[in-house]
Amino acid sequence: MRLVPSFRRLGSPVLVCLVVAVLAACGDGPDRPVADERAFVSITDVDPTIIVDARYYGDHNFIGSRIAGYEAPKCLLTRQAAAALARVQQELRPMDLTLKTYDCYRPQRAVDEFVAWAKDLGDVRMKAEFYPNVDKADLFRDGYIAAKSSHSRGSTVDLAIVALPAAESERYQEGEPLRACFLPAEQRFRDSALDFGTGFDCFDPLAHTANPAVGGTQRALRALLTEVMSEHGFANLAEEWWHFTLRQEPFADTYFDFPVR
CATH class of the missing domain: 1.20.5 (Single alpha-helices involved in coiled-coils or other helix-helix interfaces)
Known part of the structure; x- marks a missing residue:
């Protein structure tokens, strides 16, 4: 049978x-979708006009040195997030504006380094610029440092808007006097980005997107960035004007650890 x-x-x-x-x-x-490195792409391969300022590949960041897992000055994102960001760029370019990314996908090993650094209360070499009014012992309590980051899921990006033609950014030199990230634009580190009221990675309430203490022009720029990013599927983190996550992120529960390369 x-x-x-x-x-x-x-x-x-x-x-x-x-x-x-x-x-x-x-x-x-x-x-x-496959949950590994193949799901990611460099943003400049999708849109080469987007500026990449990979802060954690260099030493101009709140730790003061290159961060673990950053082997190349690239912005890696899931293909879905990269495509959405390219659409944002297409909307800005006719206005003689361009996006500039500071951080994109962040390996878990980098987050682990942030956590270890935050526990070392004696290392405050970059405090005068990035967290002058915050006691390092309070970084966990205040939410500036956490054991997990949405960046490690691959669909979160830290970015700003730059006016074209893009001005040259100031070059950070280790050991030079540091200037608080919340100072007026002409007094703090000279970034090529438009003036959003603080520098990137400013651990201060003034960096909160809707902080009413920010000047009118800066509020308008934050509103522009938030609106155009929202139109293309990104949600802002209220505590950081530069931080956006794709609402329909493909790996909402996966924290990757392959290096940026």
């Missing part, structure tokens, strides 16, 4: 269902 019917006898609908089930089990089906 023939106990197992052939696929031909079962008919094509059953065969299709079996194939779909096998693909889903393998994790590569259309509704389950």
Whole structure:
């Protein structure tokens, strides 16, 4: 007796269902994008006009040195986030504006370094610029440092807007006098970005997106950035005017650790 019917006898609908089930089990089906480095792309491969200022690849950041996992000055994002960001850029370019990214995908090992640094209360070499009014012992309590970051999921980006033609950014030299990140634009570190009221990674309430203490021009720029990013699927983090996450991020529960390379 023939106990197992052939696929031909079962008919094509059953065969299709079996194939779909096998693909889903393998994790590569259309509704389950592959959860590894292949799901990411460099933003300049999608839109080469976007400026990349990879702060954690260099030493001009709140730690003062290159961060673990940053092996190249690139902005890596999930393909979905990169495509959405390219659409934001397409909207800004006719206004002689361009996006500039500071950080994109962040390996978990980088987050681990942030946590270890925050526990070392004696290392305050960059305090005068990035957190002059915050006691380092309070960085966890105040939410500036955490054990997990949405950046590690690959669809979060830190960025600003630059007017074209882009001005040259000031070059940071280790050991030079530091200037508080919340000072007026002409007094703090000279970034090529428009004046959003603070510098990037400013651990201060003035960096909160809707802080009414920010000047009118700066509020307008924050509103422009938030609006155009929102139109293309990104949500802002209220505590950081520069921080946006794709609402429909493909890996909402996955924290990656491959290096930026």
